Amino acid sequence: MGLVVTETMMPVNGIQVCLETFGERTEPPLLLLAGEASSMDWWDDEFCRRLAAGGRFVIRYDHRDTGRSTPFPAGATYSGVDLMNDALGVLDALGVPAAHLVGLSLGGALAQRIAVEHPHRVLTLTLIATSAGLGPDAMPVLAGVGAVAVRTVPATEVRVRTATDEVDWSNRRSAVAGIIAEVRARGGPFTPDEPQLRRLAERVYDRSADLAAARLNHRCAGYGPPVRDRLAAIDVPTLILHGTLDQRFPSEHPRELARVIPGSRLVWLEGVGHEVPPRAVWAQVLTEILGEPAEPLSPAP
Template sequence: MPVNGIHMCVETFGEPIDPPLLLLAADASSMDWWDDEFCRRLAAGRRFVIRYDHRDTGRSTSYPAGALAYSGADLMCDAVGVLDALRVPAAHLVGFSLGGALAQRIAVHHPSRVLSLTLMSTSVDGEAPGDAPLTLGGPVAVSAGTVTAGVRTVEAPPATDETDWSNRRSAVARMVDEVRARGGPFTPEEPHLRRLAERVFDRSADLAATRLNHRLAGYGPPVRDLLGGIDTPTVVLHGTLDRQIAPGHPQALARCIPGARLVWLDGVGHEPPPRAVWAQVLTEILALAA
């Protein structure tokens, strides 16, 4: 569908008469990373579920590597534009990683469009107080009062990306390795991840360009000092084994947004919610999006 002068690929689940719920994916991630069955279960809870490909991912408009004609602020506006195109005045926002950062910015700059916020595996701007950097393959220290599950040892992909992203086998193998490196004991098994990565590859125009361009686009202007003005119901969900965004970040985020609750997902890494915690995550989302 046309959105902000570009083409955006959008998919919906459920009935438009139900409360709308917009899913915002991570950076360089198409809608495919929101599991089909997860979306159907949200819709079964009488929600009108909307997922979409960010620009430069999936079937949405793509750009040559390094020649992006957009910024992180445009990615935020695209999400609002999807709601406009579907004639949805306001929605419950569920954002993972970059999607959570975009959801924060929508709540700050377009508060009338937001009914609630579910912020998953995301962060406030900048460094969280007291947080030491964490490496992809190492253990994570979780704050007091949480349960620490065992860390599955997975070798992280090399920092220098020599992947041939135009080659299906090479690209799929790299995506699977990255998901497993960021995940935990509940991360789906390799056959499932491989099928998902194959679907992502088949629906993408140029994965190398996507990854570079989204890095260059960034998140948009900082909003940390503006989060105190958010008055929408908010829950922050964060995995106890997230080795990409350390635990001080969700703690700081929950402190910045008035009334926000922080809920730990035990044994979960930096990944869209694995099936093992669907019951917990679905309960939190549906309760907030009532």
């Protein structure tokens, strides 16, 4: 497509953050916020290129402790607010005063917080596979994986059991298999097949300093003080995209988001689980995010 793609390291909030941009800086900026302990690799390269081809300056980045961004030892005490400030710092580093925010799961929670606490930085809001004002009492169990949310406490007080507890996250083969198992457990019929997932998992592992530490630290960080009671103040166009098979956040979660955010629009992704939108629904997702005429909505689950 001839789109400009640039990866770079930038100082953000006293750490180094790895970020990548797609498209021309003259286009409206769009910031992609990945899920918990997830690097920017989870936003597919081609998906980013298609967003850029739709007239956006697309920015994706590695959360702290993921990808090539600054790693921390297990038990680090940063918070969900720090993760939000990193997202804002990425925009600052690029000289972007405000952007379209597209957040998945944890990224959706961070986007909500930005919209509430820094509304002047948000052009539009797209919330994917997330919940209303995630707080310590609002996080259900992720079916099939067993991950649970924990309050922000020292790592010595935390023990999170998951179905992949036996994975050796320092071993490439074991970690790759663990990532594949997690994605499959929370996905649906459109989840990528094993060879494609393996390529992604290997890329994630190879770009990560310490997967075990990142997973623990992000869970300990939490999402910061709840903002659910402040979501009614959001006054930018808000799109909620949610899979009909999402077991981590069943249908009541996106319905509640749509209820509390004024003028928001809920669009169901048929056959999608708790996952980055798979290629099978890209046409629908890209159409919705880019604001072109929408396809007919899927029936609610």
